[in-house]
Amino acid sequence: MASLALTEAIVGTNILFSFMLFGTAITQSFMTIPALLVDFPADSSPEYSARAQLLGRQWPHCWAVGNVFFRPISTVGFLGYAYIAYQTYNDPTTKADWRFFALASLMNLISIVHSAINMQPLNDKIVGLDTGVGEKKVVAAGAEAMMRKWAKWNLVKVVCPLIADTISFFQII
Numbered sequence: 304m305a306s307l308a309l310t311e312a313i314v315g316t317n318i319l320f321s322f323m324l325f326g327t328a329i330t331q332s333f334m335t336i337p338a339l340l341v342d343f344p345a346d347s348s349p350e351y352s353a354r355a356q357l358l359g360r361q362w363p364h365c366w367a368v369g370n371v372f373f374r375p376i377s378t379v380g381f382l383g384y385a386y387i388a389y390q391t392y393n394d395p396t397t398k399a400d401w402r403f404f405a406l407a408s409l410m411n412l413i414s415i416v417h418s419a420i421n422m423q424p425l426n427d428k429i430v431g432l433d434t435g436v437g438e439k440k441v442v443a444a445g446a447e448a449m450m451r452k453w454a455k456w457n458l459v460k461v462v463c464p465l466i467a468d469t470i471s472f473f474q475i476i
Contacts, residue, residue, distance in 0.1 A: 315475075317407070321465075325468065328464070331369070359432030378415065380411040414460050
């Protein structure tokens with residue numbers, strides 16, 4: 304059986320990580336995407352191709368943080384909450400309900416799977432907006448729609464950490 308201090312440290316770290324994920328997802332969906340789409344031209348505009356290509360060049364900078372930094376945090380959250388659920392299940396003296404930590408772990412798993420199955424291909428399409436040969440680059444229509452879709456799909460990454468944080472926090476108070 305793990306010490307109480309270790310268990311509390313893992314729960315606290317997971318709550319911190321989940322709040323970081325929650326805050327970043329809010330920033331991406333409600334600040335970054337709208338900022339990138341300010342005055343975005345219509346698909347039929349002569350300026351559309353250049354703006355879509357710029358979006359394809361800008362997106363890797365936004366995406367890199369999520370890909371490099373937050374993917375491991377989600378994984379640590381999943382494993383950490385699973386561990387805490389296991390420890391809580393096996394400790395008859397605890398007042399916390401292991402099922403809430405298991406649900407918190409599941410919320411992180413949902414976020415990981417959603418990122419891999421839905422978000423990764425969309426990220427690749429957005430980055431692909433900056434493709435072409437030489438100075439004559441032709442960009443397919445729908446760049447703005449892709450970004451709006453990304454922002455909507457990213458709401459899963461707002462909701463999942465919020466649920467994980469809330470239920471875990473109330474288990475430790």
